[in-house]
Each structure stands twice: as C-alpha cells, then as structure tokens.
Amino acid sequence: MATAKNRPAKQSDFHVKLARELPPLLDNMPLDFEAKDDWLATMRCDKGAILKLSKILSERFIFEHFSLVTAVDRLDKFELIYHITSYQNHCMLEIRVAVPKDDAKVPSVTPVWGGANWHEREAYDMMGIVFEGHPDPRRILLPQDYLYFPLRKDFNMEGE
Amino acid sequence: MAEMWINMGPQHPMTHGLWNLRVKVDGEVIVDAVPEIGYLHRGMEKLFENRTYTQIAPITDRLCYGSSFTWNHLYCLTAEKLMGLEIPERAKYIRVMAIEIQRIGNHLMWLGAYAADLGLLTGFIWALREREIFIDLMQSLSGSRLTYNYARIGGVAADLPTNFERDCLRAVDYFERKLPEHEALYGKSKIFLMRNEGVGILKREDAINLGVTGPVLRASNAKIDIRKENPYEVYDEIDFEPHCSDLCDCYGRYLVRMNEMKESCKIIRQTLKKMPAGPVRVKTPLEGAPGEAFGRVEDSRGEGMMYVIGDGTEKPYRLKVRSPLFVTLSAAKKMLVGYKLADVVAIMGSIDVCMGETDK
Numbered sequence: 001m002a003t004a005k006n007r008p009a010k011q012s013d014f015h016v017k018l019a020r021e022l023p024p025l026l027d028n029m030p031l032d033f034e035a036k037d038d039w040l041a042t043m044r045c046d047k048g049a050i051l052k053l054s055k056i057l058s059e060r061f062i063f064e065h066f067s068l069v070t071a072v073d074r075l076d077k078f079e080l081i082y083h084i085t086s087y088q089n090h091c092m093l094e095i096r097v098a099v100p101k102d103d104a105k106v107p108s109v110t111p112v113w114g115g116a117n118w119h120e121r122e123a124y125d126m127m128g129i130v131f132e133g134h135p136d137p138r139r140i141l142l143p144q145d146y147l148y149f150p151l152r153k154d155f156n157m158e159g160e
Numbered sequence: 161m162a163e164m165w166i167n168m169g170p171q172h173p174m175t176h177g178l179w180n181l182r183v184k185v186d187g188e189v190i191v192d193a194v195p196e197i198g199y200l201h202r203g204m205e206k207l208f209e210n211r212t213y214t215q216i217a218p219i220t221d222r223l224c225y226g227s228s229f230t231w232n233h234l235y236c237l238t239a240e241k242l243m244g245l246e247i248p249e250r251a252k253y254i255r256v257m258a259i260e261i262q263r264i265g266n267h268l269m270w271l272g273a274y275a276a277d278l279g280l281l282t283g284f285i286w287a288l289r290e291r292e293i294f295i296d297l298m299q300s301l302s303g304s305r306l307t308y309n310y311a312r313i314g315g316v317a318a319d320l321p322t323n324f325e326r327d328c329l330r331a332v333d334y335f336e337r338k339l340p341e342h343e344a345l346y347g348k349s350k351i352f353l354m355r356n357e358g359v360g361i362l363k364r365e366d367a368i369n370l371g372v373t374g375p376v377l378r379a380s381n382a383k384i385d386i387r388k389e390n391p392y393e394v395y396d397e398i399d400f401e402p403h404c405s406d407l408c409d410c411y412g413r414y415l416v417r418m419n420e421m422k423e424s425c426k427i428i429r430q431t432l433k434k435m436p437a438g439p440v441r442v443k444t445p446l447e448g449a450p451g452e453a454f455g456r457v458e459d460s461r462g463e464g465m466m467y468v469i470g471d472g473t474e475k476p477y478r479l480k481v482r483s484p485l486f487v488t489l490s491a492a493k494k495m496l497v498g499y500k501l502a503d504v505v506a507i508m509g510s511i512d513v514c515m516g517e518t519d520k
Contacts, residue, residue: 114491151206
C-alpha cells in the first residue's frame with residue numbers, strides 16, 4: 001500500500017504511449033484505457049481481439065510475463081480479467097474481457113505466453129470457459145469425468 | 161529402443177506431496193514429461209466465497225504449510241487494499257520481519273528435503289536443526305508452529321513478546337555463523353556437484369515466457385524480485401540486494417536460495433533496528449467495499465498474487481489465488497527433456513515443490 005510520502009505520480013510515460021498507440025493498431029476499438037497509478041493500468045477488450053492484442057503487447061510493448069487470468073461469473077455473463085506484466089517497462093496491464101454465457105469461447109493466449117497454459121486450463125476447469133487453440137484443453141485440478149463447473153454461482157453445493 | 165511412459169507419483173519420494181509426473185523415456189533419456197496435479201484440491205476459492213473476510217484468514221495458512229505466513233500476509237494485504245485501510249508503521253515492520261523469518265524457515269525446509277533427495281542425509285538433519293530455531297521464533301510470536309494465523313486485516317494479531325528482539329538477534333547471529341558449514345557441506349561435496357551442475361537448465365527467455373518466478377527465475381539470470389520491483393509494506397526503506405545466478409541449472413537455484421537466506425538475515429536485523437513504537441492493529445470494517453483489489457508479493461517460491469472482488473457484503477464475491485508453483489510446475493517439461501531419468505529427482509527437487517498452494 002503506497003503511503004502518502006512515497007505515493008507515485010499518477011501516470012507514467014509508458015502509459016501515455018500505450019494509450020496513444022494501441023487504438024490505431026486495433027481498428028480503433030473502444031479500450032477505456034485508464035491508468036490507476038504509475039504502474040497499473042486497466043483496459044477493456046473484445047473477446048475476438050484478445051489474441052491480436054496479446055501479440056501486439058508481447059512484441060511491440062514487451063510485456064514478457066503473464067501473471068494471472070481470473071474468470072468471474074457475473075450472473076448475466078462471464079468476465080475474464082488478465083493481468084499481464086512488463087518487467088522492462090515497469091507496468092502491469094489489467095485487461096477485461098466480457099464473455100457471453102451462451103457462447104463461452106475465447107481464443108487462447110498460450111501461443112504468445114507459455115505461462116498462460118495452466119491458468120487457462122484452470123479457468124476452464126472451474127468456470128467452463130473454453131479456450132480455443134489451447135494445446136492441452138483438459139481439466140487440471142478436478143477429475144476428467146467431472147460433470148460440473150464448481151466456481152459458477154449456480155453450482156449446487158449441497159449435492160443432489 | 162522402444163519408448164515408454166513411467167509414472168513417478170502420486171506416491172513417490174520425489175514428489176514431496178501428492179502429484180504425478182508422467183515421463184516418457186527412450187532408454188534412460190527423457191523425451192517428454194507431463195505433470196498431473198489435483199490430488200490435493202480442496203476447493204479453496206469456493207471456500208473463500210462462502211466465508212466472511214475474517215473467517216478466510218486462517219484458511220489461507222493452509223495454502224502452504226512450508227510458507228504459511230507469506231500467504232496469510234498476502235491475503236490481509238489484499239483485503240486491506242480492498243477496504244482502503246492504512247495499517248500502523250510498527251505492524252508493517254513486524255510483518256516484514258515475520259515474512260523473512262518464514263522465508264528462512266521455508267528455504268531451510270527446502271534445503272533439507274533437497275539434501276535428502278540427493279542422498280545427503282546429514283544435510284537434512286542439519287537443515288531441520290536450524291529451521292527449528294526459526295519455527296520457535298514464529299511460535300513465540302503467534303503461538304503455533306506451522307499455521308500461524310498471525311497477520312490480521314488491519315495489522316498483526318499481537319505485539320512482539322518480551323525479549324523477542326534479543327532472541328531473534330541471537331537466532332540470526334547463530335544462523336549466520338552456521339551457514340558457512342552448510343555451504344561447505346554441499347559446495348565441497350563432489351556427489352552434490354555432479355548431480356547438480358549443468359542439470360535441469362532453464363534459459364532466461366524460456367523462464368520468462370513460461371511465467372516462472374522467484375528463485376527459479378533468478379537462477380536463470382533474471383534479476384526480478386517483487387520486493388524491489390513493487391515494494392510492499394516497508395521493503396522500500398530496507399537495504400537489500402536480490403541475488404541471481406547465470407548458471408540456469410539446479411546448482412544455480414541452490415546458490416540463489418542460500419544467498420537469499422543471508423539477505424533475509426540482513427533484513428531481519430534492519431527491521432528490528434528501525435521498528436518504531438506504537439499500535440500494531442487498527443479497527444477494521446466487517447464488509448469489503450464494492451470494487452476490486454489485488455496484492456502481489458514475493459513469496460518464498462515466486463510471485464504470489466491474490467485478486468479480490470468485493471460486492472459490499474461481508475463475503476468476497478470472488479477471490480482468486482495465483483500460486484507461483486502452479487506455474488513453475490507447468491515448466492517442468494522444459495527443464496526435464498534431454499536429461500536422464502535419474503536427474504528427475506534433482507530437477508524437481510530444485511524447484512521447491514509444495515502441493516498445497518499448487519492444488520489450492
């Protein structure tokens with residue numbers, strides 16, 4: 001937690017660069033780019049463009065490290081929240097992707113960041129979101145023949 | 161020669177817990193490896209969603225028995241960010257000190273297990289002997305030996321007990337005196353060197369792309385430590401140096417952890433010196449504010465991260481855990497392919513496996 005004496009400046013030069021250069025590369029998709037502090041920035045992305053965005057981020061802006069993908073059940077839709085880090089530019093990007101419940105499929109980013117492999121398998125295992133193009137799309141923590149996706153909010157915890 | 165699959169686990173001395181490493185061998189050489197996990201899955205994330213913020217804290221200890229305080233602290237840090245709490249300066253110093261005591265304890269547990277894996281039983285007994293001192297320190301702080309539940313949302317459970325500072329300095333002095341003996345035991349052992357040097361090489365680019373963090377990443381010649389990158393608590397006021405090694409092999413990982421223990425001793429001394437007087441805990445609300453927050457710390461094994469979504473009630477809507485070993489284990493294939501079956505024990509031992517946090 002940043003204390004008053006070491007609270008960093010609001011936005012870094014790298015964030016300004018990202019906010020300026022990203023939209024033209026993505027056909028001017030609305031990104032809602034917002035810098036939270038000099039390190040963290042958040043943005044939105046359409047689910048179809050996530051692989052393209054990943055390639056751009058990895059190759060042009062040197063985001064080397066895939067930290068985390070969180071799948072959230074928002075009742076009316078799923079939401080995927082990617083946390084991607086750039087060690088070199090000292091920046092973390094939070095990318096939100098909305099996934100409709102009746103078509104829960106997203107392109108996999110494992111070809112870009114190998115570290116996403118097991119995170120995506122876990123998101124499938126727990127929430128039932130299918131990652132298209134994943135090299136090993138099996139369940140990871142639960143048995144292969146398990147019938148449910150336990151982190152969905154409608155999962156019956158009392159059994160049948 | 162015909163290729164065949166061998167199951168190492170779920171019951172195998174190499175696994176340090178319950179998991180299965182399937183290796184495909186051509187004669188003695190490994191050509192493919194598939195780690196299978198999930199044997200210890202307890203549904204932590206679902207448990208978190210159905211408990212109040214206060215009730216979650218003791219379960220986070222169970223994420224890893226070897227390094228329970230770092231997880232306990234990470235949860236409290238994340239919840240404080242969500243609630244917008246500023247904790248007292250003294251509590252921050254106590255937390256940093258406890259994290260480093262825990263880090264030494266965890267690395268010693270790793271060293272002991274690793275030595276036993278490689279047949280050095282003396283190393284195992286010695287490492288556990290030193291670890292006992294640090295467990296005793298944590299016990300005098302919190303009252304329990306492995307699952308401490310010492311961090312609280314808003315500070316720590318209690319102030320330092322009487323004479324803690326004296327005991328802690330004694331322990332650190334003793335440990336710094338003993339560490340060269342350990343280094344001699346391993347560094348001068350021909351067998352240890354033969355089984356480690358040039359084994360399990362993980363190159364820098366591969367390590368970064370596969371999301372590997374912590375001592376394994378630093379042993380692959382990448383000087384990345386979250387304590388320096390994004391200082392949390394009071395790490396920005398403490399003078400220390402993250403160690404890395406350009407060997408990229410099992411021996412490099414051993415060196416990084418040994419040096420890290422020395423740095424931890426330095427950090428403990430500084431925190432005891434700089435610790436201000438004052439309260440150790442603030443009053444906290446029961447409900448988490450609506451919104452999101454995440455905490456990111458350098459766990460003993462790498463980048464530990466928790467992402468919490470609050471909805472204004474007293475239970476979190478979603479709490480996601482990023483376990484460093486979950487990702488490091490997925491890089492096993494890269495480290496194993498091309499080496500002999502007998503090297504599996506050394507390579508998998510060198511990444512410090514803890515199944516509690518991996519399976520959640």
